[in-house]
Amino acid sequence: MAVWKMPESVSLEAQTLDKLSLAPWRLLRGQTNLAVTNLLRPLLQDLIDGESYVEVRRPANPTNAPEEMILAVRLDNSRSGLWQTNVAAALESLTGIKPVSTDQGWFLKKHHAPNLIEFARAGEWTVLGAAENQNRLFTQILARIQSDHHPFDAAPTNCWLQVDADLPRVAGIFGHSANLAATFPRISFALAGDGKDVHTQGDLNFPEPVAVELKPWNIPTNLIGADLLSFSALRGWTPGLISRLWKEAVISNPPPCEFYAWSLNGFPMQTYFAAPVVDASNAVSKLSDFIMQESMTHFATNDLVRFERAKTFNGLQWKGAPFVSPFLKSVEGAKGGFVFGGFFPHATTGQSPPRFLRDLPNRTNLLYFDWEVTGPRIEQLIYLSQFIRFVQGKPQLPARSASLAFLLRMTKTLGPSRTEIVAAGPQRFHFERSSGIPFPALELQILAYWMESPQFPELDINRGAYH
Numbered sequence: 001m002a003v004w005k006m007p008e009s010v011s012l013e014a015q016t017l018d019k020l021s022l023a024p025w026r027l028l029r030g031q032t033n034l035a036v037t038n039l040l041r042p043l044l045q046d047l048i049d050g051e052s053y054v055e056v057r058r059p060a061n062p063t064n065a066p067e068e069m070i071l072a073v074r075l076d077n078s079r080s081g082l083w084q085t086n087v088a089a090a091l092e093s094l095t096g097i098k099p100v101s102t103d104q105g106w107f108l109k110k111h112h113a114p115n116l117i118e119f120a121r122a123g124e125w126t127v128l129g130a131a132e133n134q135n136r137l138f139t140q141i142l143a144r145i146q147s148d149h150h151p152f153d154a155a156p157t158n159c160w161l162q163v164d165a166d167l168p169r170v171a172g173i174f175g176h177s178a179n180l181a182a183t184f185p186r187i188s189f190a191l192a193g194d195g196k197d198v199h200t201q202g203d204l205n206f207p208e209p210v211a212v213e214l215k216p217w218n219i220p221t222n223l224i225g226a227d228l229l230s231f232s233a234l235r236g237w238t239p240g241l242i243s244r245l246w247k248e249a250v251i252s253n254p255p256p257c258e259f260y261a262w263s264l265n266g267f268p269m270q271t272y273f274a275a276p277v278v279d280a281s282n283a284v285s286k287l288s289d290f291i292m293q294e295s296m297t298h299f300a301t302n303d304l305v306r307f308e309r310a311k312t313f314n315g316l317q318w319k320g321a322p323f324v325s326p327f328l329k330s331v332e333g334a335k336g337g338f339v340f341g342g343f344f345p346h347a348t349t350g351q352s353p354p355r356f357l358r359d360l361p362n363r364t365n366l367l368y369f370d371w372e373v374t375g376p377r378i379e380q381l382i383y384l385s386q387f388i389r390f391v392q393g394k395p396q397l398p399a400r401s402a403s404l405a406f407l408l409r410m411t412k413t414l415g416p417s418r419t420e421i422v423a424a425g426p427q428r429f430h431f432e433r434s435s436g437i438p439f440p441a442l443e444l445q446i447l448a449y450w451m452e453s454p455q456f457p458e459l460d461i462n463r464g465a466y467h
Helices: 007-029 034-049 077-095 136-148 167-173 240-248 280-298 355-362 374-392 402-410 441-452
Strands: 052-057 068-074 105-109 116-122 125-131 161-166 186-193 198-205 228-235 258-264 271-276 305-309 315-320 327-333 336-342 366-373 416-425 428-435
Touching: 007 034, 007 077, 007 402, 007 441, 034 077, 052 136, 068 136, 077 105, 077 116, 077 125, 116 136, 125 136, 161 167, 167 186, 228 355, 228 374, 240 280, 280 305, 280 315, 280 327, 280 336, 355 366, 366 374, 374 402, 374 441, 402 441
Parallel strands: none
Antiparallel strands: 052 068, 068 125, 105 116, 116 125, 161 186, 186 198, 198 428, 228 258, 228 366, 258 271, 271 336, 305 315, 315 327, 327 336, 366 416, 416 428
């Protein structure tokens, strides 16, 4: 909460709510009339400051029944009256249809799904519903509030946020194919604070057993320095991006399903990665050929940034800006070869690794581990991400943006963060995180670029330029 109340946090929150209050008109009608922000802006602030409950369901019978949705917000009578007036005015502005008053609030019937929007007041709760033709969930929630004084089935807790989502059904609502949706898990998680740290824990329950092969950890301890600022380890899974890169580079040996990434205290660019690979020398040679071919086009007119074949090792090295020196090479370890890379010349101190690194081989059901000192790691990632976007010709965070000001303040505020994901069963993964705020450095970077995007809340942050 101390972080939440900082001036930089307040400024970023205000900017984000301002953008969200305008988004319906921009996304649905292509309008940028700032006057309409006065309708939704105070309501969004209520969602931040108060208690709310969201439920989306699709009735089991019939199986093709449309989804029903409700939003319930705990408000006093004055704020509820503001919601009743402003939501009605916003919908009339967007649809051209005036809501019809009822004893409890109003309803609006329009021509496109969901064609029924309803508003009502029950006890301390203000309820907004959306459905096609009939919203039985809306009626049930109102009845539940009258009898139980709250809209949810579960007993109240001290959690800040609780989520239970059946992702296959959610994917179906948003039009994903049935085959893809069937692979999504059901996810549940809760987030709460203890006065010092924020604790997040939850479960991913998959519809079928997940094919994860947990081979013994093969940690490149001879490459990892002792003065760590961050460390991540993943095994049993190959990201789609790596599989695609392997295919495009025409590498015959299988792609890695075990990855390590770490950064060191000191110079911001000291970030490295390694992955154990069968015949690492051949894999790096093929990757080098592919990257050289691709970069010839990308960097054809830029003498400051380009790769060249290394003269002293098998792989690539950077030729260009002096403050960074990316490289890719093959190295041999005690249990085989690694694809090894980074953004700055590499050196180890020979000191003993941290204890959590020594304990990692004993974690037989561990899928993912991440540890960092978040504040200094944010500072590293600011330099690294801005540089990567510069090389790619993509817009960077402006020097005076609210998102960058927030990130810079967090560099002096946040301490350690630790995340673990374990295989709790053939179909269930359990995750836990303990941190100063709910997000570690990399996630904060992604959120910052997204919230600063002119297209926010759309997810494509690569279009256009930042203002």
